Amino acid sequence: MKKILTIALFLPFVLVNAQQSLNINNITGSQSVFESVASGTGTPLRYEDIQGSPYQSPLFQKASVGEKYGNIEVRYNAYTDDMEFLNNGKTEVLPKQDDFSRIEVLSSKQAFVYFKNSTEPKGYLIEIAKGKNSVYKKEKTIFKDAAAAANTYQTGKPAMFVKQDPVYYIKTASGITSKVSSLKKITDLFPEKEKEYNAYIKSNNLKFNDADIVKLTAFINQ
Numbered sequence: 715m716k717k718i719l720t721i722a723l724f725l726p727f728v729l730v731n732a733q734q735s736l737n738i739n740n741i742t743g744s745q746s747v748f749e750s751v752a753s754g755t756g757t758p759l760r761y762e763d764i765q766g767s768p769y770q771s772p773l774f775q776k777a778s779v780g781e782k783y784g785n786i787e788v789r790y791n792a793y794t795d796d797m798e799f800l801n802n803g804k805t806e807v808l809p810k811q812d813d814f815s816r817i818e819v820l821s822s823k824q825a826f827v828y829f830k831n832s833t834e835p836k837g838y839l840i841e842i843a844k845g846k847n848s849v850y851k852k853e854k855t856i857f858k859d860a861a862a863a864a865n866t867y868q869t870g871k872p873a874m875f876v877k878q879d880p881v882y883y884i885k886t887a888s889g890i891t892s893k894v895s896s897l898k899k900i901t902d903l904f905p906e907k908e909k910e911y912n913a914y915i916k917s918n919n920l921k922f923n924d925a926d927i928v929k930l931t932a933f934i935n936q
Contacts, residue, residue: 749761749762751764751857753860753873754860764857764873764874765872765873765875766855766874766875766876768792768793768794768857769791770792771789771790772789774788774789774798774799775787775789775821776819776820776821777817777818777820778817778818778820779814779816780814780815782813783814786800786817787799788800788808788817790826792853793854793855793856796808797814797817797826797828797838810828814828815828824840825840825841825844826838826839826841827839827840827841827850829850834883834893835850835881835883835893838852839851839883840852842927843932845931845935846887846935847884847887847935848884848885848931849882849884849885849931850882850884850885850891851880851882851883852880852882852883853878853880854877855875855876855878856875856876856878857873858871858873858874858875859873860872881893884900884903886904895922896922897915897920897927897930898912900927900930900931900934904934911930911934914930915930
């Protein structure tokens with residue numbers, strides 16, 4: 715039976731993770747590890763004062779974590795690459811270790827998988843196709859600081875979070891994970907049946923998007 719995460723289990727790991735976030739993002743304040751980001755003015759900006767959102771979804775959603783824990787309320791911070799969770803009403807960071815490396819949102823069945831590689835892919839990726847060949851999507855949000863107007867005829871730009879285009883990776887049956895930027899890049903990984911796969915793409919008018927990548931991967935996995 716899945717268990718609810720407890721403060722006793724997470725506290726030592728959360729403290730370490732929070733400290734790492736503080737160091738990486740130059741954030742100050744008791745709760746600012748989740749709520750603020752350093753700006754060019756030297757004064758931390760609260761998330762609520764920045765246009766856009768660092769979160770894939772600002773709402774916490776119930777999820778299963780690893781193989782042992784269920785009904786955990788989580789949300790993904792695409793700016794810090796942290797999986798946040800509610801622990802007795804307090805927002806904390808999920809430890810980045812093997813026991814918690816797979817998080818599945820219960821309502822959408824969307825799965826986040828943590829890659830701890832020293833090179834890319836690294837961090838939390840969304841699993842969009844699963845099988846002997848699996849496909850993952852990396853979502854990332856960056857922070858752009860406020861910019862003053864260059865002259866009186868222009869207006870300044872506010873600080874904002876900007877969502878980047880997703881980056882896709884395919885992990886083949888051989889265990890090798892490769893970055894792919896088109897459907898052709900996917901079929902290039904299977905030279906023995908490349909012509910067949912390219913014909914399938916053409917006949918079905920597939921595009922490089924989540925839905926069609928899933929269709930192509932399902933065909934490849936047959």
